[in-house]
Amino acid sequence: MKDPHRLLGATLVSCALAATGAGAVPAYAMENELWISAPYETVLPGADANGDARARTLAVQVSRDVADGSLPAGQLTVDVSQIASFARVSWPANCAPESEVEAVCAVPEMPAGTDSVPAATFELRALPGADVSASGYVRYSATAGEATSHPGETRVGVGNGPDLGLSQADHQRDLRPGSRTSVRATLSNSGNRTAERTLLWLNASYGLRFTERHANCEYREHETGTSALCVLDEAVAPGQQYTLTTGLGVGRKAMYERFDHSVHPYSDEALAEMRGEWTWSRGTGPELDPLPVATAGATVTDPDIDPQDNYGTVILDALNTADLKLTGSRVSGGAGETVTARVTVHNRGPAWVASLGVGASVATVRFRAPEGTTAVNLPEERCWSLPEEPEGAADTTHFCRTPIHLHDKASYTFEIPLRIDRVVRGARTTVETLNDDPELSIRKFDPNLRNNKAEIVVNR
Template sequence: MRKPPFGRLARLAACAAAAGLATVGMAATPAAADSDQLWVVSPWELALPKGLDGAQGPATTVALGLYHDNPAHAVTDGELTVDVSGLAGVADVTWPDTCAPAGTTAVCSFPEVPLTGDAPVEVKLRAAADAETGVTGRITYQATARTATGTMVAPESTTTVRLASGPDLVMTPFTPVTGVAPGSTVPVPVSVVNKGNEPANGVQVTLYVTRGLDLGTVAPQCTSEPLDEGPVHALTKVDCAFDDVVAPGGSFALPAALQAKTAPYALSERIDIGVNARGGAEDLAPENNGTVASIGVTNTADFAVRGARLTAAGETVRADVTFHNRGPAWVANLGSGDPVGSVDVTVPRGATATTVPDACEPRTADGGWWEGEVRTGAPRYVCRLPIWVAEKQTVTFPFELRVDTAVTGAKGAITLKPPYGTDFPFDPNAGNNQAKLVLNPAV
């Protein structure tokens, strides 16, 4: 299942916000080198606006697609069979040119099946003119594709379609901006269209703004508050309440485009933007009520680790393993929730770890899972860093080591690793990403 682009940051901010536009029929797991799986991209359910006064409702798009797991395989000739027989008396269907309809089914073609869960096929639905609010129908999907070794078959999936009445506020997506210089200002327009069949009597706009951006005063109808304690606030919430009535087909925009000024320490910044109708009105499709304004700033952050040189024999000593962000940028993974990195620590020969920091997980000498009943005594540890670190911030992992055998110059390795890949693209100096933990260094 694709990770929702808006969900992680919203959960961190304790906000019920929009999830991704599309889901897949089942949760996918990473494919092994000799396996692959075909998946259908489709919504689980869809609220279709009912027409008023006996007319058909506005058109609603069902975005569909195919994808597969394994990058080692080329997957072609994808065919998605869409069966809309379950929509009889509920909705009328308009097929795109990429689909060949025959009665109540259509075959949609995908000459090349991608690795991502994109949804390029757009099927249009309109509520049947005489259908009643609350009735439901179903769309069923089956799919096949070809590989060098044969035919792939996707698990069958469905979309439940429900006729409903209410506003449907849809945000205009933001195109990511990159290459911004620190100190620059980036305009961030916020615009919304009501694609529902009832007016939105007031609009609530909620912004979650990362630390490297300053929006100034958004509007008199807005209030802001930091979402974490301490002297450094990673995230700020801005809540705005407007009395504007947005009629079906009408639009709403902030009084002025947001002006996001990037700080000297900015790097990968974002504004998560969500809208809702006020007064408790239920939005017909809350999954399209949000967007992310991603702003990439050209900056660097010099990550470094530091070990220790200790002299001891037959006693327990404290060994501090230290991470330091030398800046000038802060680094945050607020969208994914992943640590900014990890520190891999190998215990020196002749010593036993008797006290281990909570953020450090035991490993075998070759990095495998530690099967011991306790966390102490492992030959190696992986220590998780926070999901964000400010510029000039230090994180210390204090170990206590019992020196069982005094081995002159016993060295343990300390290596800083990224959450994905092999390097930190923003780090200009990879040479200080390694250090040593030395016991009883030679004189």
């Protein structure tokens, strides 16, 4: 399915620190992997109409995977030589400039039990007249005791245009089915051009509903919820902020829910791309933004210069349960034949179950082939076996997983081909769900685990 919004993820540049040394090894030199984390890239807005350029902040951290022992205080070296021709740096108090293009920043020690520390947070601004085609890298390296890092980097560019962003709204827990709530976020423009109109994309998962169907929005129902496309006619100038509030009903089937929203400068092309080939229905309620409609054709032509903050996700969990139930099957056949057993996961509700954040399966079932049979040709996209070798061994355990969502009163069936190597009358095996998956624990939402087992019976 085509993604309805373009999003550049805020990824981290990470560099391993290798501990070295001879003789007695101090605590900080133990074989722990250490990392430098910094934004993958940033775009500096050029000067606005008043000749001022807005700052961008780069925050750099040092972290480690294992927090055993301690890491002494160290230093971070920041090299800005590649961007010096088009950007100006403002160093924080813990950074001492070594030259016009390099600074050394004091990094605090990392005591035992601490897995990360802030290394430096500094500002960049585009110089007057900076070329929008200019780009370069800020490079980092670090030392701590005898440990050193490989260089990390952040790509920096310059752009003219609006830079719309959404603040991160708070996650919501323990909502009651049948209640109402709302998600409030701040729409801002940190670029150097005005966005004359804004294209807002919203998505409420299946257990939620929009309490209003606004006249300046169009809506589409899909398997996992409802999406909306809204055109906001309020011009957003550089530095301006507006509050966006979306009312949501928490349905009787709600449990693990998710709300997504993103903003983009409006253009006819962007709207057409987000509509895709789907069918949308316009709302009839009050407009989401009741301000007067802008003059026809008054659309911004500049793209958003840095889309990394255009998108937000809010998790909304409701107090609800879903009773999963397994059913098995009976099959018969002669030696040498392959028969198909079926195992079905039923969701008896009342809630639907979805892992829309992590993407974990609703249920993973575990089984061994009944005596005298071998499980063959299990679908690789859904199933796996342990141990992998030798294939068909009596101690091989098979696992199969459902999709990441299962509606209330819906079911999902696994087809399990069994080759009958020898006929064993009444051979049977137990199929059961794994109830303690840390990504999506069935035990936390299923009130009746007794019916989470079933049998496959062969030649009874």
